[in-house]
Amino acid sequence: MGDLWGQISMQQDAAAAATNPAGTNFQQLLASVGHPPIKADIEALMSRCRLAESFLTGTPKEEVTKFVALAEAHIIRATNFVMHNHPLPVHAEFLRRAARRSQRKSRMKVFTTNYDRCYEEAGRQGRYVVVDGFSHTVPPTFDAIHFSYETVRRLGDTESFDPIPNCFHLYKLHGSVDWQRQEPSGEITKWTAGGKPVLIYPRNSKYELAFEQPYLEMIGAFQTAVREPDTGLLVVGFGFNDNHLAEPIMSAIRSNLSMKIVVVSPSLSPWDNGGASGPGECASNKYLRQLQSLAAAGDARITLLNCGFEEMVPFVPDLAAETDLERHVARLRNIGVA
Template sequence: MENDRLRIRTNQTSRHWAEVDIAAEDETGGIGADETARHLSQAVRSANLVVLSGLGTSLCVKRGDDRLAPTMWQLLQRVKEAFARLDAIEPMHDRRSRWSTFTAASNVAEEEENLEHVLSRAKLATELATEPVRLLQERLLAVAEEVIRETVDFLAPDVSLHTHANFLRRIARRPARKARVRIYTTNYDRCFEAAAGREGFIVVDGFAFGSEPQFNPDQFNYDVVRRDTEERTDYVENLFHLLKLHGSIDWELDEGSGKVIKREGTRKPLLVYPRSTKYEMAFSQPYVDMMAAFQASLRTPATTLVVIGFGFNDKHIAEPIMAAVRSNLSFNLVVVDPTLEVRCRADGGANPYLQSFARLVDDGDGRIALVEGTFEDIVPLIPDVVSQTEIERHYERMRNIAPNAQDRR
């Protein structure tokens, strides 16, 4: 797909992918532009707007021309590189490489390129193997998880988050009569939190205010209001809920109290690692509260879910979405991904959930829109329905007088 174009498939595009010329004006963009505008406008005006964010929303984060967020394939290569460095420092007694030993004990091919599959089998090996093999597998698995932790912790003050900030400005400024936007993400990074801080947005993420915030799911039932001298109250602007379904690099489990705390720079982040057992892990604390909230959001009437950069490979997340499509007639779904056409095809490489959505669209279901594009493609097309608030104007003025202001955006 060209960088300046995207495509959409809805019940109005005659079972085809309609091209949308991003540079064209609405009146010259054809049915593709019309359908994109209609579904995105409906989303931001929905009584309940929910966003599900996956890896695709972090892949736009760069330093210069270098993309900082790793793909699963890149994580695999970095794990292999870490094993190779250990081989160079301290060779195995049998002179085999650690990666070869790791994959052999896990009963997977040395050439296997699915990191999730490798880690899943390695975890199983630690539970079933004899003592010497188990201890080695545990050490190597710990090395792999350390590589993942370090690689996903890529954010720095000089890294631009322009796309994330623009996205928040367009979807998180909601009229007081509408529910707050909820962003659910499978990403470990802090892109949304950092963008919110730079733009003056308030993030409700389930952690109580304090010097060492502790997780409390009741926080998602609270709101923030402003009181003036006449004892009147109104809801503050620019607030959204952020729920991290697979954990965060700044979460840590306090073993003494058993509570989840937020601690920047922790060496023991609480993460659901990419392996098959993440389904079970996702239903332990604190993830179970967030999964319950996600399922409740999808059952709420007049809800629009915008899915961006999520591959529908996690069954524990994809199944509730499919259930909402089946049972909630006032539920609307917009899926944004740059490889949708291939993944909707009826062949061996397709995703069954995306295939089902495509069939529903072709059979006339007007609640679903499939948009083949990236996070960067779609954000400028989201209508900005609320005028800039005074606090946003203040933050913009402060940025303009700060040194290197543009570099930090």
């Protein structure tokens, strides 16, 4: 979020300087919506802008509306960085360790608030079937019923079916850079042009938007998943700042005694990088503080890891042996024909 603050501020200043007479620069915009300049929080700023649009009039309102459009467009560009064959070794290794499961186990479910396509591309490179709620048509169209379908392999001409091993479910809780809502049908498609982006942008209205489709389906699946018996929840890079996601987790911890949770973040404990320091997320976030207290009190279901995604992946148990298909794909990729 800090990077977005700097990038969007520079874009706003550039856009203001490009007009004659000069438009509203970033500092002037902060003043017009009442956002303190020292608080570099793009989510709080976007929230103030939406609020300001409801009471400003004339030119000030137009400037705020233009800024919101500029910021949202930049967020889409900044998160749309995954290209074909984009190197994603950490995501690929995580899927190799976690997504390949025996037939007796349910499919791994990945819930992400990120807009990018890292898991889709890592899944494609690893020859996984990624079940994301979209149809296998052109264009792919969202329908939550696809999450209930299973991908199986038929054994010859018999009536026996085996679930394929390389498959996982992907729930993008805040939308994706490649989703568009088509008008007037309201259908949500992928890889199409002309529709409206389907994203929950960073602002305090995220909770209300989460009750619209397709987010409602995703949130519902998440709430169901954390209440399943004998389930494990791995939380990586989520700061517990979104109440509509943090509250279901805390509720499940209180009621689901068979659930185990591992929280991974490089800033859980107090940090000091030489130029700046902080108390750590376990001190500043009420939900993480509660989890830390429960773990310290002896709740063996809760584990907190003060590290990043890259450092965490090697600790994921590598239980399933590498398949012939995976070895074959790796060989093809090494010689550049995969």
